[in-house]
Amino acid sequence: MTEPWADCRRLSHVDGLVAGLSALCGMLGPKVLPFGPGGHALVPRSVAETATSAWFGGVLSERSAEPEQPLTDELLSAAGLVALRRPVPPGPRVVETDLWWATGIAWVRLGASAALAEDCLAHLETRSLLGNLLVAGQLADALTGQLTVDALLLGGSRPTPALLHEAHRQITETDRALSRLRGAGGFLADGPGAAVHLSELLADVYLGGTP
Amino acid sequence: MIVLDDRLCALRARSAEWAADLRAIALDLDRDPDLIRRHLNLPVIEHIGLFQYPRRFHPRPLVVDGHRFHGDSALEHVVCFEELAAGDIGALIAAPGAPMAGPLVALLGDDDQQEAFFGRLLAEHTWTFLALTEPGGGSATDRLATTIEDLTLSGAKRYIGNATRSGIGVVFARSGPGPLGIRAVLVHGDDPGFSATALPTVGLRAALLSQVDLRGVPLDRSRLLGEHMSAARRGTWSWVRVFNRIRPAVAAMALGIARAAYDYVRTNRHALSPAERDRLAALGVRIDGVRQLVWRSAVAVDADPADGHLASAAKACATSLAEDAAAAALGFFGAGARLDHPLLDKLARDARGTEFMEGTGNVQKLAVYHHLARRRRDHG
Ligand SMILES: Cc1cc2nc3c(=O)[nH]c(=O)nc-3n(C[C@H](O)[C@H](O)[C@H](O)COP(=O)(O)OP(=O)(O)OC[C@H]3O[C@@H](n4cnc5c(N)ncnc54)[C@H](O)[C@@H]3O)c2cc1C
Numbered sequence: 001m002t003e004p005w006a007d008c009r010r011l012s013h014v015d016g017l018v019a020g021l022s023a024l025c026g027m028l029g030p031k032v033l034p035f036g037p038g039g040h041a042l043v044p045r046s047v048a049e050t051a052t053s054a055w056f057g058g059v060l061s062e063r064s065a066e067p068e069q070p071l072t073d074e075l076l077s078a079a080g081l082v083a084l085r086r087p088v089p090p091g092p093r094v095v096e097t098d099l100w101w102a103t104g105i106a107w108v109r110l111g112a113s114a115a116l117a118e119d120c121l122a123h124l125e126t127r128s129l130l131g132n133l134l135v136a137g138q139l140a141d142a143l144t145g146q147l148t149v150d151a152l153l154l155g156g157s158r159p160t161p162a163l164l165h166e167a168h169r170q171i172t173e174t175d176r177a178l179s180r181l182r183g184a185g186g187f188l189a190d191g192p193g194a195a196v197h198l199s200e201l202l203a204d205v206y207l208g209g210t211p
Numbered sequence: 212m213i214v215l216d217d218r219l220c221a222l223r224a225r226s227a228e229w230a231a232d233l234r235a236i237a238l239d240l241d242r243d244p245d246l247i248r249r250h251l252n253l254p255v256i257e258h259i260g261l262f263q264y265p266r267r268f269h270p271r272p273l274v275v276d277g278h279r280f281h282g283d284s285a286l287e288h289v290v291c292f293e294e295l296a297a298g299d300i301g302a303l304i305a306a307p308g309a310p311m312a313g314p315l316v317a318l319l320g321d322d323d324q325q326e327a328f329f330g331r332l333l334a335e336h337t338w339t340f341l342a343l344t345e346p347g348g349g350s351a352t353d354r355l356a357t358t359i360e361d362l363t364l365s366g367a368k369r370y371i372g373n374a375t376r377s378g379i380g381v382v383f384a385r386s387g388p389g390p391l392g393i394r395a396v397l398v399h400g401d402d403p404g405f406s407a408t409a410l411p412t413v414g415l416r417a418a419l420l421s422q423v424d425l426r427g428v429p430l431d432r433s434r435l436l437g438e439h440m441s442a443a444r445r446g447t448w449s450w451v452r453v454f455n456r457i458r459p460a461v462a463a464m465a466l467g468i469a470r471a472a473y474d475y476v477r478t479n480r481h482a483l484s485p486a487e488r489d490r491l492a493a494l495g496v497r498i499d500g501v502r503q504l505v506w507r508s509a510v511a512v513d514a515d516p517a518d519g520h521l522a523s524a525a526k527a528c529a530t531s532l533a534e535d536a537a538a539a540a541l542g543f544f545g546a547g548a549r550l551d552h553p554l555l556d557k558l559a560r561d562a563r564g565t566e567f568m569e570g571t572g573n574v575q576k577l578a579v580y581h582h583l584a585r586r587r588r589d590h591g
Contacts, residue, residue: 038547071550074242075413083550127349134573176534176563183349184370184420184567189411197413197560204549209542 005107012111017195018044018080020108021202027104028055033063034101036206039088040071042198048082057093057101075189079198083205102164102207103153109171109199110149116175117142119192120182127183138181145174168203175199213506219290221276226291229255230298237299240417241557244409247305247417251336255295260308260332262288265317268329285456285509289463293502296467297474300561301417303464304372308332310460311341311372312381314453319395319436319445327433328397331379340380342368342398342423350570352393352447357384357425359394359435364404364428370567374407374421376400381436382425391446395436404428414560455519458526458569459509465529465565466505469498469536472558476543479552487543494539501525501532520582527575533562 004027012020025047028034033051035041041048054063071083121130121139129135152167153159175196179186187193215223232253239246250256258273262282266272273280280287295303309316309332316328331337346369348354357366364384374380382398398405404426409419432438437445473494483491508521537559541548549556566572 036546038545038551040547040550042550085547085550126347127351134576138573172538179563180566180572183571184344187370187412187414187420187564187567189413193413193563200559201549204541205547208546209538209544209548 005104008104009107009111012108013114014111016115017108017112017198017202020111021081021105022047024101024104024108028101032060033084034206035084035086035088037088037093037098037208038205039086040205041082041084041086042076042202042205043082043084045080045082048084054086056089057095058097059089059091059093061089075194075197076201078189079194081198083201099159099161099164102168103159105202105206106149106153106164106167106171109168109175109202110146110153112195112199113146113171113175113178116178116182116186116192116195117146120178120186123182123185135181138177142174142177142181145170145177149174164207168207172200172203213503213510215290217276218278219286221278222273222280222287223290223294225273225275226294227297229253229258230294233295233298233302236302238553238557240299240301240305242416244301244305244417244419247302250302251307256302256306259295259303259306259310260336262291263308263310263313263317264329264332265325268325268333270333285459285512286506288460289505289509292460292463293467293470293505296464297470298467299417300464300468300565301415301557304415305417305419307336307338309339311457312339312379314456315341315381315395315450316397316436318449318453319440321439324397324433324436328379337378338373338376340371340374340377340421340423342371342374342380342382344368344370346422350574352383352390355383355385355393357382359384359386359396359430362430362432364396364398364425364430366425368423368425370410370420371407371423372418372420374423375409375419377407382423391442393446395445395450396430397434397436398425398428398430402428413563414557415564418564451519452516454569455512455516455522458519458522459505459512461565461569462505462508462522462525462529464568465526465533465562466498466501468533468558468562468565469494469501469529472533472536472540472555473498475552475555475558476540480543483543490539491543494536497532498536501528504528520579523570523575523578523582526569527572527579530562530565530572533565534559537562 008020008023011023022044031050031052032055033041034055052063053060066086068084068086076083124130149167149170179196182192185191232255236250266281269281344350345356346367377400379399381395383395385392386394405428406424407421409421412420505525508525511518511521541555544552
């Protein structure tokens, strides 16, 4: 893993998803707002406020050239994130660059997933459920899911759309399993549930569901 | 295979009509759960409230195409609740009435308690709650820390639906050691020492999940449910029966979310590729299969309220289906689907909450396993 990816993952693990995403946005260069293939962006508020150019799969354009529609949601604003939509410009995107970005998003999500696993372990410990075999099996599945994503992303081959869909699907599944184990606390908007939701939104905006 | 008779088909069709009224307010309620107060005059809201009342407190049963419904069979519930939840599960849960506490009071309450409880619900729109889960111990009854000592209730409950707006509810607490020491008591929203605070949730926001604090709530004997029953019957014996009856309805709600997601794709995505058509068809078949299981679980509980293993299987299955169906539906709309299709996003968020209602997947799995183990012991 190149150092900047490692940074994004670590920041997301230690300081939360938004910190990891900020670092990733920083890798694009200053004042750049990344849009996904559908013309949506999901970024930290500071990025949305300061960006002057819009990034569509590596192709930069003047940000003020097209109208932007802000999409508000209380979960987003509470987390310090902003969602935007604007028309997708005509012309091709640079597929490699899109895949590069989706790879970065996967590392950010994986960092947040690691934090969720720790939170989950702590919760299960207070509930004296760590020795429960059903729970142990589910935790092992979740950890295996994280290791699989790690292996996929570090596999050495160039990331393909199929590889990235698989990596993101696996992270979503792992997070869902972990948040179920976290109990209803994992459903709270001011707790780990919010991070799981935002992580899914990132995958949705920058990759979309199964093609 | 179970095929609905004319009577249940009529109920299903009426419920589907009502579902449209719930759908119309779904996203608004998700933003502001209190808006339910503006919609209390919808016929559907009134009937949801009455569906779980004992017959003698039913002033006018629902009549559809000449068929009368008191809502006292689990099969009626699942048929109706799938449709209503396909409209909006949030609005369904946010409706006043006693879907969970009602059956408990009907089973454990003496005549005066039932009169007071259901009488109050009939007199005015009243929300109710049922509080079992605790902050430290989940819903594990062996860890219940809420106590009744000298007719005083103390402790805390968490993730309790509708508690901040409820007029009355049932709280589980411990008055002595062991399973026989657990009691259900009636608590009023304006009791001294009672307070409820809403918790922000990712989904099912209209349900107003709450933290309930019980700081020395004074009780008198009229609040203790099951006083007229033997200690063995008012404890686990009765609750198992009540929860067995509620569980198929919760499964039906999860099924309704899956149906809503599936219908959304059918209505909003045209010109599907052959592969997409196959994917959607496979989802439809899975939904039909789970519906059969949910119906069978309701028939089983109607036949024997002590037999809840099918209900557990149905609940676990329907919850996974709801999550998978919402995710699959989003996959039909490309990148940014969650932002462009708020209803699908809501279905995905709501689906996650069904995992915890009426017991998590693990708890249901254990119930199914215990049934298997018992059968082997008894017949093997
Ligand atoms: C939308 C919603 C509505 C709710 N409504 C109500 C309500 O009205 N009233 C009420 O009292 N509660 C309600 N709850 C709370 C719900 O009952 C609990 O969330 C649920 O029982 C799990 O408890 P917990 O969240 O403390 O998780 P925990 O009990 O801490 O469970 C954590 C994980 O451990 C697993 N686990 C727990 N025990 C075992 C075991 N013995 N074996 C194997 N695995 C186990 C669970 O499956 C879960 O995955 C609601 C919750 C939600 C999300």
